[in-house]
Amino acid sequence: MALNIKRPNGTEDVLPKDVHKWHTVEKIAGEIAESFGFSEIRVPTFENTDLFLRSVGETTDVVQKEMYTVMAKETKFTLRPEGTAGTIRAMLQNGLLNEALPQRVYYKLSCFRHERPQAGRLREFHQFGLEMAGSESPAADAEVISLAKTILDRLEVKNIELYINSIGCPECRAKYHQALRSYFEARKAELCDTCRERLEKNPMRILDCKSTICQEIGKDAPIIIDYLCEECGDHFEKLKKYLTNLGIEYKVNPRIVRGLDYYTKTVFEFVTTEIGAQGTVCGGGRYDGLIEQLGGQHVPALGFGMGIERLLLVMEKQNCRFLTPKKCDIYFATMGEPAVEKAMQLAKQLREYGFFAEYDLMGRGIKAQMKYANKTGAVFTLVLGDNELAEGKAKLKDMETGEEKEIMLDDKFTGSFDAVYFDKMMDSIEDAETVGAFQNLAEENK
Ligand code: ATP
Numbered sequence: 001m002a003l004n005i006k007r008p009n010g011t012e013d014v015l016p017k018d019v020h021k022w023h024t025v026e027k028i029a030g031e032i033a034e035s036f037g038f039s040e041i042r043v044p045t046f047e048n049t050d051l052f053l054r055s056v057g058e059t060t061d062v063v064q065k066e067m068y069t070v071m072a073k074e075t076k077f078t079l080r081p082e083g084t085a086g087t088i089r090a091m092l093q094n095g096l097l098n099e100a101l102p103q104r105v106y107y108k109l110s111c112f113r114h115e116r117p118q119a120g121r122l123r124e125f126h127q128f129g130l131e132m133a134g135s136e137s138p139a140a141d142a143e144v145i146s147l148a149k150t151i152l153d154r155l156e157v158k159n160i161e162l163y164i165n166s167i168g169c170p171e172c173r174a175k176y177h178q179a180l181r182s183y184f185e186a187r188k189a190e191l192c193d194t195c196r197e198r199l200e201k202n203p204m205r206i207l208d209c210k211s212t213i214c215q216e217i218g219k220d221a222p223i224i225i226d227y228l229c230e231e232c233g234d235h236f237e238k239l240k241k242y243l244t245n246l247g248i249e250y251k252v253n254p255r256i257v258r259g260l261d262y263y264t265k266t267v268f269e270f271v272t273t274e275i276g277a278q279g280t281v282c283g284g285g286r287y288d289g290l291i292e293q294l295g296g297q298h299v300p301a302l303g304f305g306m307g308i309e310r311l312l313l314v315m316e317k318q319n320c321r322f323l324t325p326k327k328c329d330i331y332f333a334t335m336g337e338p339a340v341e342k343a344m345q346l347a348k349q350l351r352e353y354g355f356f357a358e359y360d361l362m363g364r365g366i367k368a369q370m371k372y373a374n375k376t377g378a379v380f381t382l383v384l385g386d387n388e389l390a391e392g393k394a395k396l397k398d399m400e401t402g403e404e405k406e407i408m409l410d411d412k413f414t415g416s417f418d419a420v421y422f423d424k425m426m427d428s429i430e431d432a433e434t435v436g437a438f439q440n441l442a443e444e445n446k
């Protein structure tokens, strides 16, 4: 009977054949974040709705249109639409900000937004993200941008541009809001309904509207850089200097304002044109006021979120490399009950040693077992039957070369197998000796 319950629109299943792609991104991004002093944090999937209203902002698309909120008894909860709010809440609630600064955390998590599903835009998507709290220095901005860039480079992603902008602090923004208001006021009738409302409350949000008319009108709007106060202007100049010092190419894009209200000063995006309209793979910036807004002290902070699905779309499009999924190291083909029992014991020993060992669980004949081993890409096979058990030795077959080696079925079996396995890996060392993080692969696949 066909299953007539399908997965919800805008969600995806990650199948075993593809999961190594996710592991590649998560592993490499995590390792790089750790090399910059970040540690992993894990936070709840849902939070009190108020947390997002107060941080993401009431006039943003996310809050106005995209949140999944449930009423449970008397309390409103929302599935997290992004990672920063919950992470900062956790840092505050657990006193992390009273410890040595800067505090640096990274996360891999799912986010939920009720958007119109399309390529690169899902209702449940995943982010690799991080937050650094405690530093107001533009060196911290350069550090966080450089971290994102290092991840993209290590994953060998190409043709991706870094856009930066500064959206100032509340002081410079007040003047800018005035200028924006008078600009949009003149064309108010043409704006979408949501933006007409935004005009009073938060005119900068109009620049982030997805409607083509609003975007068109926004093109000639005043730009924030012209309104930066001295401090914000200096901060931005220093950031640019540091990026140049790090050899990181960037373009200043005064149109980037970001879709969440909590940003101040630096905002940035890594954008590619290779995966269609949803080309922003990573977005982030500084949010110096957020921690205070959530009830903490004044602690400047910044971070970014990288969309894993979009990143994988780019990597697939560009034929980037992925860590290879582990194949079966040894498959025991068995004939008869005593052989099955021997295979069980040998597999148990090998697994304790870290090998991937398998034997027949399907009651197949020997030919079908070998076919299965071949199809699933087993590196070695070992045929076990009454003769092998009686003689205490068997033939270990290299499935790639067809070469066979005799191996004793005694208590040195695991060591003997390890030696043969090691020799084979040494022969293919050139494959394993690839750049960067891919180097670890050979060891792990030992
Ligand atoms: P966009 O302008 O594309 O809607 P955003 O400004 O809403 O992006 P952020 O809140 O900054 O996005 O989220 C950070 C990253 O998460 C984005 O750069 C993107 O890679 C990813 N992302 C955001 N929304 C989605 C979604 N609905 N589906 C898949 N990935 C997403």
Ligand code: MG
Pocket: 061, 259
């Ligand atoms: Mg969005």
